[in-house]
Amino acid sequence: MTKRHPATIVARAGIAEDTAFGAVTPPIYLTSTYQLPALGQPGPYDYSRSNNPTRDVLGEALAELEGGAKAIITNTGMSACLLALQLLTPSDTLVIPHDCYGGSYRLFTNLAQKKQAFKLHIINFQDADWAEQLRLSQASMIWLETPSNPLLQITDVRAVCQLAASLKAKVVVDNTFLSPVLQQPLSLGADLVIHSTTKFINGHSDIIGGAVIAKDLAVGEELKWWGNCLGLTGGAFDAYLTLRGLRTLNLRLKLQQENTAAVVDFLAAHPLVAKVYYPGLTSHPGHQIAKEQQLGFGAMCSFELNAPAALLKDFFNALEYFTLAQSLGGTESLICHPASMTHASMDAAAQQRAGIAATLVRLSIGIEDVADLRADLQQALNVVAQRLAD
Structure with missing residues (x-):
């Protein structure tokens, strides 16, 4: 065989x-x-x-x-x-x-x-x-x-x-x-x-x-x-x-990657997003190497909020379909704040060397309908926009 x-x-x-x-x-x-x-x-x-x-x-x-x-x-x-x-x-x-x-x-x-x-x-x-x-x-x-x-x-x-x-x-x-x-x-x-x-x-x-x-x-x-x-x-x-x-790894990742690509496109075009980190973007410095050594770009992405870090709490509280939690890779979409969660064990200097900004947000994209995921991010960003306007 x-x-x-x-x-x-x-x-x-x-x-x-x-x-x-x-x-x-x-x-x-x-x-x-x-x-x-x-x-x-x-x-x-x-x-x-x-x-x-x-x-x-x-x-x-x-x-x-x-x-x-x-x-x-x-x-x-x-x-x-x-x-x-x-x-x-x-x-x-x-x-x-x-x-x-x-x-x-x-x-x-x-x-x-x-x-x-x-x-x-x-x-x-x-x-x-x-x-x-x-x-x-x-x-x-x-x-x-x-x-x-x-x-x-x-x-x-x-x-x-x-x-x-x-x-x-x-x-x-x-x-x-x-x-x-x-x-x-x-x-x-x-x-x-x-x-x-x-x-x-x-x-x-x-x-x-x-x-x-x-x-x-x-x-x-x-x-x-x-x-x-x-x-x-x-x-x-x-x-x-x-x-x-x-047993469902291939199937899950196929849909999760499709959802991630759509979410990344949404984030990249939003004025309240300062920067998106995702190897699937042609602007990503590692895009070509990723294409050569990977069979896909994965279901993880990160972005920096184009707003003061103090407004992250309002953003997270407004979300309905992204759960604020550590970990990743599940069928459900998760969101986390690396500086205070997954990388909290790094001191401020180490975080700064690693490029982990106070406004950095990490997403693990699940298998939900992507239209719902985009709508959830949009309404949470709308809350941030309203806070900025107040």
Whole structure:
């Protein structure tokens, strides 16, 4: 059989593979422990922190989607980040982007400063001399987030990976914003891919989870050992729900991207919007690279309100179909204020370096009728316009 397409992988994950009773959909194994055949004769499963059949089905599907050799399913997206960092020693240097997700930034900086788990170097991969900065960093691991959160900046994964190979540094790519349906970093040269499966992969805002996918099987087995050792592995029920959500990933993203493009067009033409951040815009500085390394522009966008930050409260309060909440990637449309929510763990100076303005708003576009989404944004912006006129 030839290599399967993503839509087939997600639809067929675990289907008709039950050897016990021939169940079409994969059963959920909620057991914590397993009976051994006999003393001194362990079976393939002994304790669910180490191995679980339901979790394994999800891991196999994500590994195939990303083109990796091994996937480890974790209990949160942040534990997936922590798991990947186990490949580093205190003498190693981790290079991170200056505008990474606030929770990741908090983890990296505190592990480096408080635990001396590794050395840390921060680079703006949008700088013209990023390659020279990287050469001087003595990197052991390079962490990329593309598109970035929340400004949707694009990093050339292939170019970074080519340089990393000469530096003998591993490259980790956080692929949460796009999912493996829209980007496969391992095919661009990356060594590891990270996901918060909470987001697009699950797609229904009802679980917390993560995943690490390794290109090399030996690295994957090492990370699996650490996942069991540290207790970072995910639960069976979360894996079951994530599998269920995964089956509609292609369909959801198709509609979400259509809705996002329409919302972006609306925002770009509105006088109360100062700037729109979306790689699908030809004016976006990373548009061409995004076209080359992605299979779509995703369902996330951000914009800066062309009004004082004090009026954001009126704007958010007026919305009906956009829910003010953290997270992203669900079927429902969400809106958040990065400076006080997702990136609040960054101090003011770090936010300023990352370009996170006080008036920046981030949208996660869902599957609602786009006419309703545009109308909701319009009436909320009308409230802002009225406040400005008062």
